[in-house]
Amino acid sequence: MLSESELTSLQTLLDSCELHRLLGLRAVGADREAGWIVLRMPFTKAASRSDGAAQFHGGAMATFADVAGDFALIARLGFGVPTIDLRIDYLRAAKPPYIQATAQIRRAGKTLGVVDITIEDAEGQVVALGRGCYSTRAG
Amino acid sequence: MLSESELTSLQTLLDSCELHRLLGLRAVGADREAGWIVLRMPFTKAASRSDGAAQFHGGAMATFADVAGDFALIARLGFGVPTIDLRIDYLRAAKPPYIQATAQIRRAGKTLGVVDITIEDAEGQVVALGRGCYSTRAG
Amino acid sequence: MLSESELTSLQTLLDSCELHRLLGLRAVGADREAGWIVLRMPFTKAASRSDGAAQFHGGAMATFADVAGDFALIARLGFGVPTIDLRIDYLRAAKPPYIQATAQIRRAGKTLGVVDITIEDAEGQVVALGRGCYSTRAG
Amino acid sequence: MLSESELTSLQTLLDSCELHRLLGLRAVGADREAGWIVLRMPFTKAASRSDGAAQFHGGAMATFADVAGDFALIARLGFGVPTIDLRIDYLRAAKPPYIQATAQIRRAGKTLGVVDITIEDAEGQVVALGRGCYSTRAG
Numbered sequence: 001m002l003s004e005s006e007l008t009s010l011q012t013l014l015d016s017c018e019l020h021r022l023l024g025l026r027a028v029g030a031d032r033e034a035g036w037i038v039l040r041m042p043f044t045k046a047a048s049r050s051d052g053a054a055q056f057h058g059g060a061m062a063t064f065a066d067v068a069g070d071f072a073l074i075a076r077l078g079f080g081v082p083t084i085d086l087r088i089d090y091l092r093a094a095k096p097p098y099i100q101a102t103a104q105i106r107r108a109g110k111t112l113g114v115v116d117i118t119i120e121d122a123e124g125q126v127v128a129l130g131r132g133c134y135s136t137r138a139g
Numbered sequence: 140m141l142s143e144s145e146l147t148s149l150q151t152l153l154d155s156c157e158l159h160r161l162l163g164l165r166a167v168g169a170d171r172e173a174g175w176i177v178l179r180m181p182f183t184k185a186a187s188r189s190d191g192a193a194q195f196h197g198g199a200m201a202t203f204a205d206v207a208g209d210f211a212l213i214a215r216l217g218f219g220v221p222t223i224d225l226r227i228d229y230l231r232a233a234k235p236p237y238i239q240a241t242a243q244i245r246r247a248g249k250t251l252g253v254v255d256i257t258i259e260d261a262e263g264q265v266v267a268l269g270r271g272c273y274s275t276r277a278g
Numbered sequence: 279m280l281s282e283s284e285l286t287s288l289q290t291l292l293d294s295c296e297l298h299r300l301l302g303l304r305a306v307g308a309d310r311e312a313g314w315i316v317l318r319m320p321f322t323k324a325a326s327r328s329d330g331a332a333q334f335h336g337g338a339m340a341t342f343a344d345v346a347g348d349f350a351l352i353a354r355l356g357f358g359v360p361t362i363d364l365r366i367d368y369l370r371a372a373k374p375p376y377i378q379a380t381a382q383i384r385r386a387g388k389t390l391g392v393v394d395i396t397i398e399d400a401e402g403q404v405v406a407l408g409r410g411c412y413s414t415r416a417g
Numbered sequence: 418m419l420s421e422s423e424l425t426s427l428q429t430l431l432d433s434c435e436l437h438r439l440l441g442l443r444a445v446g447a448d449r450e451a452g453w454i455v456l457r458m459p460f461t462k463a464a465s466r467s468d469g470a471a472q473f474h475g476g477a478m479a480t481f482a483d484v485a486g487d488f489a490l491i492a493r494l495g496f497g498v499p500t501i502d503l504r505i506d507y508l509r510a511a512k513p514p515y516i517q518a519t520a521q522i523r524r525a526g527k528t529l530g531v532v533d534i535t536i537e538d539a540e541g542q543v544v545a546l547g548r549g550c551y552s553t554r555a556g
Contacts, residue, residue, distance in 0.1 A: 017189045019196050022161060050156045057158050058222045059202025066198045082229065083197045084529060085502065085550055087365055089224040089392050089409065091385045106407060107369045111528060111552075112501065114367050114407070129384060129392070131367065131409065133502055133550065135528075223390065224363065224411055226504050228531050228550065230524045245546060246508045250389060250413075251362060253506050253546070268523060268531070270548060272363055272411065272506065274389075295467045297474050300439060328434045335436050336500045337480025344476045360507065361475045367502040 002030045002075065010037075010075060014067070022046045023060060025067060028100065030075045035105030037072045039064065043096035056094035056127075061119060062086065064101055065130030069115035072103035073134055081113060081134040094119070094127040101130075111137055141169045141214065149176075149214060153206075161185045162199060164206060167239065169214045174244035176211045178203070182235035195233035195266075200258060201225070203240055204269030208254035211242035212273055220252065223272040233258070233266040240269075250276055280308045280353065288315075288353060292345075300324045301338060303345060306378065308353045313383035315350040317342065321374035334372035334405075339397060340364065342379055343408030347393035350381035351412055359391060359412040372397070372405040379408075389415055419447045419492065427454075427492060431484075439463045440477060442484060445517065447492045452522030454489040456481065460513035473511035473544075478536060479503070481518055482547030486532035489520035490551055498530060501550040511536070511544040518547075528554055 002010070010027045014020050023041055030037040041047060047060040065088050073081045100120050107114040117130035141149070149166045153159050162180055169176040180186060186199040204227050212220045239259050246253040256269035280288070288305045292298050301319055308315040319325060325338040343366050351359045378398050385392040395408035419427070427444045431437050440458055447454040458464060464477040482505050490498045517537050524531040534547035 017196065018184045018187060019199055022185060045157045046161060048157060057156065057202070058225070059205045060158055062201035062205060062225060062227075063196070063198025066201060085226065085228040086197070086201060087224065087226045087409070087504070088201075089384075089411065090222055091392060106367075106404065111554075114369060116407070126384065129394070129409065131365070131407070133367065137528075226365070226548070228523075228548065230531060245506075245543065250415075253508060255546070265523065268533070268548065270504070270506065270546065276389075295474065296462045296465060297477055300463060323435045324439060326435060335434065335480070336503070337483045338436055340479035340483055340503060340505075341474070341476025344479060363504065363506040364475070364479060365502065365504045366479075368500055 002032060010071060013074065014071065019063065020067065023063065032075050035072065035076055035108065037068065037075050037103050039068045039071065039101045040098055042098045054096055056099060058090055061094060061128055062088050065117045065119065065128065066132060068101035068103035068117045069130065069132035069134065072105050072115050073108065073113045073136060076105060076108055077136060079138055081136050084133040084135055086130065086132045088128055088130040090128050092125065092127050095121055098122055099127060108136060111135065141171060149210060152213065153210065158202065159206065162202065171214050174211065174215055174247065176207065176214050176242050178207045178210065178240045179237055181237045193235055195238060197229055200233060200267055201227050203238070204256045204258065204267065205271060207240035207242035207256050208269065208271035208273065211244050211254050212247060212252050212275060215244060215247055216275060218277055220273040220275050223274055225269065225271040227267055227269040229267050231264065231266050234260055237261055238266060247275060250274065280310060288349060291352065292349065297341065298345065301341065310353050313350065313354055313386065315346065315353050315381050317346045317349065317379045318376055320376045332374055334377060336368055339372060339406055340366050343395045343397065343406065344410060346379035346381035346395050347408065347410035347412065350383050350393050351386065351391050351414060354383060354386055355414060357416055359414055362411040362413055364408065364410045366406055366408040368406050370403065370405050373399055376400055377405060386414060389413065419449060427488060430491065431488065436480065437484065440480065444488070449492050452489065452493055452525065454485065454492050454520050456485045456488065456518045457515055459515045471513055473516060475507055478511060478545055479505050482534045482536065482545065483549060485518035485520035485534045486547065486549035486551065489522050489532050490525060490530050490553060493522060493525055494553060496555055498551040498553055501552055503547065503549040505545055505547040507545050509542065509544050512538055515539055516544060525553060528552065
């Protein structure tokens with residue numbers, strides 16, 4: 001597991017992007033060796049499907065999946081990695097108060113990384129499944 | 140081609156969502172029979188990869204692709220459609236001042252729609268390719 | 279778990295297709311309630327990347343993933359389902375003597391099913407990950 | 418356009434794999450500079466959805482898409498490339514007597530290639546869309 005100060009560092013990196021701040025993304029936990037990270041996104045106006053709807057926007061969820069996959073690799077590798085491609089399947093409507101993404105590294109090679117992202121609602125129901133391919137070469 | 144007033148209606152629908160307003164999404168043109176729509180997203184702080192970076196955020200681009208595919212079907216069908224799944228491939232860094240998405244319906248059946256989304260920068264370079272599958276059954 | 283005779287029925291259905299026979303696909307086990315099935319594909323000339331190569335063909339693996347996802351839903355629903363879309367990520371070279379696919383239903387709604395397919399080699403190493411979306415409406 | 422002898426060389430490479438021979442894959446045309454290739458797959462017992470069905474098997478079509486994308490890059494680069502990931506969307510039932518795949522390179526960088534594959538039936542109807550990501554580094 002990451003120490004409290006390592007998690008704070010990840011949160012600082014997350015916060016260095018306006019879109020992440022608008023969506024209120026939070027790093028909840030991570031384990032570098034096991035290769036996973038958990039992020040949370042609260043239901044807010046910015047994440048809503050449309051004004052007044054009590055449902056997350058699929059686009060906000062895709063952003064959330066992409067960032068979760070990215071940060072699973074950042075926690076492992078220590079540097080940011082560009083997304084090569086991203087897939088997301090929406091299984092059911094995602095409701096307030098928040099959704100949580102668990103990103104699990106499936107491969108982290110010299111040039112490519114593949115990460116599975118499972119998004120659950122506050123009751124632990126899986127609402128979406130993501131899978132991203134990232135370029136893992138430094139700099 | 141959609142008339143000016145039909146395009147204004149689509150823009151009004153686009154604007155009924157905080158995330159779209161934050162990202163400044165604009166409907167540029169559409170053709171119901173031909174099955175395409177063009178949306179534009181300006182480079183802004185909210186769409187930036189990270190503070191100070193002159194590059195679009197992959198998550199904002201995924202949102203953009205999802206919305207473009209959705210609105211191609213809305214222009215055709217007259218009602219909103221849930222995304223079943225989405226894939227996006229990032230071909231090169233997307234730079235300011237804006238990116239433009241052309242969403243082309245490839246299939247619009249009674250239950251399923253498939254849309255191809257090509258995202259280009261202001262110089263006409265393709266920066267990303269999306270493909271989405273949507274549920275086309277009325278509410 | 280499926281009984282021996284139920285598994286034999288699935289194998290009979292598998293065998294009613296020349297491509298499956300050419301690739302030697304075998305139903306190894308399944309659990310209807312838990313929503314999973316395990317299939318095995320031996321390394322043969324027909325499944326080889328190219329003549330003389332001791333590596334599975336990516337196309338044969340894609341077929342294997344598609345069929346595994348399909349049969350997970352067949353075991354659950356009792357009838358065949360058309361594939362809407364399929365994704366497969368190749369993590370490492372797949373070597374003889376066989377590969378095994380575990381297909382796990384992630385959603386089985388009235389119109390759509392989503393299945394995750396994990397393909398491992400004989401040593402239990404994950405060599406590929408698939409995800410398929412299927413149409414689950416009866417005939 | 419490739420010369421007749423270059424096309425023959427591609428066909429020889431195609432034929433050096435039992436699965437391609439079983440499916441009867443044919444190189445119909447290619448243009449190295451424009452980055453496309455056209456392959457054809459006849460309807461045969463090996464490509465059939467099930468015994469007696471007059472419809473192509475989705476798995477055979479996935480193999481066809483993968484190989485078409487691969488060979489578009491082979492025609493360009495001169496060497497075989499491993500598939501990183503593949504997605505295929507099935508738009509309608511694919512009928513005899515044959516299907517034809519046009520694979521168009523969308524990106525061919527130093528490490529990654531992205532190819533779009535459009536599969537049509539003999540009447541020119543699009544029956545499936547593929548998109549593959551390949552590793553383009555020389556062996």
